Amino acid sequence: MIVERFLCATCNVELMSAKQFFIDRYAKLGWTYKEPQVRQAIRINQVSAMGKKLPERLRSLGVEIEKVPFLSAGYWVNSTKVSVGATAEYLLGLYSIQETAAQIPATLFHALPGKNVLDACAAPGGKTVQLADLMGNSGTITGLDINKQRLSAMANHLERCHISNTIIYNVDARQAKLLNRKFDRILLDVPCSGNFAGDRGWFNRRTLTDVERNADIQKVIFAEAATCLAEGGEIVYSTCSLEPEEDELNMDWAVKNLGLKIQKIDCIGSDGLTEVAGKKLDAQVAFSRRIWPDRTQGFFVCKLIKEPCS
Amino acid sequence: MKPYETFSSRFGGHFAFNPEFIIEKSRRFYLLSPRLKRMQSNFYYAGLYLGKMKDGIFFPSFNLLNMLVDEVANKVVVDSKASWLYICGRDVFGSGIVKIMGSRHKGDATLVLNEFRECLGFGWIADDLGGSTEKVAIKNVLDIGDFLHRETRSKE
Numbered sequence: 454m455i456v457e458r459f460l461c462a463t464c465n466v467e468l469m470s471a472k473q474f475f476i477d478r479y480a481k482l483g484w485t486y487k488e489p490q491v492r493q494a495i496r497i498n499q500v501s502a503m504g505k506k507l508p509e510r511l512r513s514l515g516v517e518i519e520k521v522p523f524l525s526a527g528y529w530v531n532s533t534k535v536s537v538g539a540t541a542e543y544l545l546g547l548y549s550i551q552e553t554a555a556q557i558p559a560t561l562f563h564a565l566p567g568k569n570v571l572d573a574c575a576a577p578g579g580k581t582v583q584l585a586d587l588m589g590n591s592g593t594i595t596g597l598d599i600n601k602q603r604l605s606a607m608a609n610h611l612e613r614c615h616i617s618n619t620i621i622y623n624v625d626a627r628q629a630k631l632l633n634r635k636f637d638r639i640l641l642d643v644p645c646s647g648n649f650a651g652d653r654g655w656f657n658r659r660t661l662t663d664v665e666r667n668a669d670i671q672k673v674i675f676a677e678a679a680t681c682l683a684e685g686g687e688i689v690y691s692t693c694s695l696e697p698e699e700d701e702l703n704m705d706w707a708v709k710n711l712g713l714k715i716q717k718i719d720c721i722g723s724d725g726l727t728e729v730a731g732k733k734l735d736a737q738v739a740f741s742r743r744i745w746p747d748r749t750q751g752f753f754v755c756k757l758i759k760e761p762c763s
Numbered sequence: 764m765k766p767y768e769t770f771s772s773r774f775g776g777h778f779a780f781n782p783e784f785i786i787e788k789s790r791r792f793y794l795l796s797p798r799l800k801r802m803q804s805n806f807y808y809a810g811l812y813l814g815k816m817k818d819g820i821f822f823p824s825f826n827l828l829n830m831l832v833d834e835v836a837n838k839v840v841v842d843s844k845a846s847w848l849y850i851c852g853r854d855v856f857g858s859g860i861v862k863i864m865g866s867r868h869k870g871d872a873t874l875v876l877n878e879f880r881e882c883l884g885f886g887w888i889a890d891d892l893g894g895s896t897e898k899v900a901i902k903n904v905l906d907i908g909d910f911l912h913r914e915t916r917s918k919e
Binding site for chain 2: 539541544545592593595601602605606607609611612613617618619620621622623634
């Protein structure tokens with residue numbers, strides 16, 4: 454069912470601004486639009502920065518940081534006298550610049566060290582570096598991305614942060630089976646429509662056709678990843694889209710078609726929607742987390758497992 | 764000798780590489796763990812990138828320079844002002860050097876470390892160290908500011 458058509462039924466897109474259309478859409482999903490106050494964030498690379506008193510060093514440079522309460526290594530930048538992307542500490546790989554909500558998915562895996570991990574849409578590598586850090590550079594991370602130019606940026610990121618457990622391929626995630634490997638953990642930070650927080654032109658650029666197209670691509674990537682997941686393995690799916698087609702509806706589809714189960718997670722945000730435009734979704738979808746824009750950008754995250762055969 | 768070995772030997776110490784785990788791909792060298800080595804085939808990037816050969820010259824990675832820090836003899840520690848200028852691409856003046864380890868001789872290669880003993884890059888000793896503080900002592904060859912140049916180039 455193309456839900457957006459239903460959502461459009463009560464409004465005429467032609468007669469209203471794109472912004473108003475989406476604001477009305479979000480209201481139907483239970484959220485009242487307010488201008489987000491997204492704060493710049495960094496993530497300390499625990500392995501590289503161990504014992505280096507990085508918060509104190511940053512403060513001495515005039516960078517005032519505040520611990521993000523729901524992240525173990527995340528800090529908000531309250532004020533700074535220097536560009537946080539040009540300090541020696543940044544160039545030495547002691548920290549990365551990473552949006553607050555984007556720091557959540559990698560932290561949701563259980564027992565990462567030593568595992569075989571797939572980062573299916575990896576470039577430019579922010580979450581890959583975070584995974585490597587959480588793994589203490591143990592095990593292996595296989596990173597895939599279709600865009601070679603973005604892989605170049607990713608290679609620089611890995612070098613800057615001295616990551617040693619990662620192998621990256623210029624391979625489309627929709628063809629992950631070609632690697633002929635099974636993975637214990639899979640991060641699916643899939644390409645998505647994004648959201649308006651921190652992107653002034655978003656409302657004028659995005660259409661529901663984009664959303665539909667992205668949702669279709671996400672399903673193909675999801676199905677491919679599920680076949681590469683070892684029994685007992687975990688998938689964390691995330692988008693920075695607020696559109697249910699790319700979020701809850703895909704989770705509902707995955708539960709019904711890929712033999713995966715959604716796990717409860719300890720994460721900020723609200724429960725995933727279990728009814729979208731009159732369509733009832735699997736009750737497990739409520740375990741996913743929807744983060745409406747506020748101090749972070751908009752985000753959606755869900756953890757799924759493939760139960761071992763009895 | 765492999766290019767990374769030749770390069771490393773210029774710093775006056777001995778650094779042993781295990782060739783079994785070093786893979787060359789498109790004139791780039793990568794140090795792989797045993798697990799990654801079993802997975803390697805037609806990759807774009809893997810393990811610890813050590814550097815690349817281009818037009819007959821070896822360009823080291825910062826991973827390689829970091830590996831050398833604990834092993835090789837030639838390194839200088841510079842003060843905070845000289846550190847900042849160095850990562851902005853400037854040379855090191857004698858006045859900015861707070862400690863010298865290994866060679867002091869003109870023409871030798873040396874690592875440049877900040878006051879926290881973190882490697883900022885490497886350069887050639889431009890004038891015998893320990894002499895004038897007013898002259899360029901270390902000619903900057905590569906510094907971590909290179910990451911910013913790469914970002915700029917990739918955006919272009």
